Amino acid sequence: MTQDAAARAEELARTAYGRLLAIVAAKNGDIESAEDCLAEAFAQALRTWPETGVPNSPEAWLLTVARNRGHDLRRSAAYRLTEPLDNLNQAGALSVVQELDPDAIPDRRLALLFVCAHPAIDPAARTPLMLQAVLGFDAEQIGRAFAIPATAMAQRLVRAKRRIRDARIPFVVPDRGQMPARLTPVLEAVYGAYAIDFPLVAGTVPRDSLAGEAHYLATMLAELLPEEAEALGLAALISLSLARHPARGTVDEFVPLDEQDPSFWDAALIASGELYLRRARDLDRMGRFQIEAAIQSVHCARATSGETDWRALLTLHTALLSLAPTLGVRVAHAAAVGRVEGPDEGLKALDAVGDEATQRFQPAWATRAHLLAAAGRVGEAALAYERAISLTTNGAVRRYLERRCAGMVGETRPNAAPPITCPGGRLPS
């Protein structure tokens, strides 16, 4: 019994944390104090549930205790009390919540996500803030995932939370008019939790991957905003990308997308990603995340068809280019051109990128090297490989490039494959 109660409290801490925090924090916009109140509520649950049993609606119980704790805090801070609920002492409140319908607890996490990714919040703090507020991660866990010291991460989080409180950022879901502009940073912050899987720091410190959490947030967002095509697109993108994780090698060995064995891909995740993508398409509002998801979908199709439809990929990369012409997207587009129209055309497309930043952009040099090698220009390819390798801080990727470079010497491979770079500008995973 004791163990059951403790296990139930822990399970709730995982599944209900964000829902409860969203409600408590919305009251006065103070996430920090809401966290303290909720922590107290969970501590009290661990103390009392083993004796009294798990209440009928544990979430309502936790919510009431947390709220009362908040009232106590304000009372002690000499706040004036105005609401009738404040008059309930804890015991009284408990008897009330036993009768509360758990389904009646509203889901305010959507508003919380919009607060975390509000334009007034430092973009670097948005993803960590979501992980903390919605999933209950502490600064140390988040710091570990970002390879940042816990103290630095804690400071970043506290600064963001105080800004939310002091600037009175409202806990609301933007209306239709504001939605497109406000949704993008939310989607980007959720994608950020997935993207940190790609190391920010050189070296192979074992880090906790947050790819699973990113997937959780993205699917949650898709369920909360079922009419937003891009929210569905992001859920599709992360599902389809995550599906390939088991096949992409280890810290020591990098396996590029072309060489991955599709039998290691997660078929269930692919299926759920395809479903999100279909639902997004039905809404008929194209967007960047949907196109990126469609690109992943074409790659994943190799699991069943045995081949990659490069023409479809080129079409999608061209579409992406018009929507989000980032450096990474332009380089990936050049690689797709090289694949369909031949290495010379690919090199032309790469030259057309023309951005000075390509000079120090590793994927641009890796792509150039592969294209030159495919064109049989071995000498120039070797120089490009050398340059790409000098810009590569990841050991596994460097060894892969060295292998490709060494494999090329003395042979011309007109049909050799240029690499596929991801839209984000990373090497494919």
Next chain:
Amino acid sequence: MRYALLIHYPQPAVSTLSEDEIKAGMAAFHAYAKALEEAGVLRSAEVLQTIAKATSVSMKQGKLQVQDGPFADTKEAFAGIFVLDVPDLDAALAWAEKCPAAHWGTVEIRPSAVRFVDGGWTSASEPVRA
């Protein structure tokens, strides 16, 4: 070409850092140095003791001055140095931006001018890999 990555960060009072934080920082620096070594670009790496342990020497005023502490007290202090041998500034930048200290301080990249080796000063812009 040789480049020095000069690391500056606020000097934490030792007591403000937990055992775990110190361990995590050391692990990050260790992994970074290993990655540099594995890439064959690392020439030397030193992480310095805190600025409180500094002793400064100057003859600028015409006589010997030995000062307990640094000459200039700044918020961010010089804390460590990695000397790399890489083809160019872009490669040095690629490594500098992956330095763990970049997350809690500043990494200044300075091309080396000359260095003393085998009894004489030589230009630092010699080819990569000895």
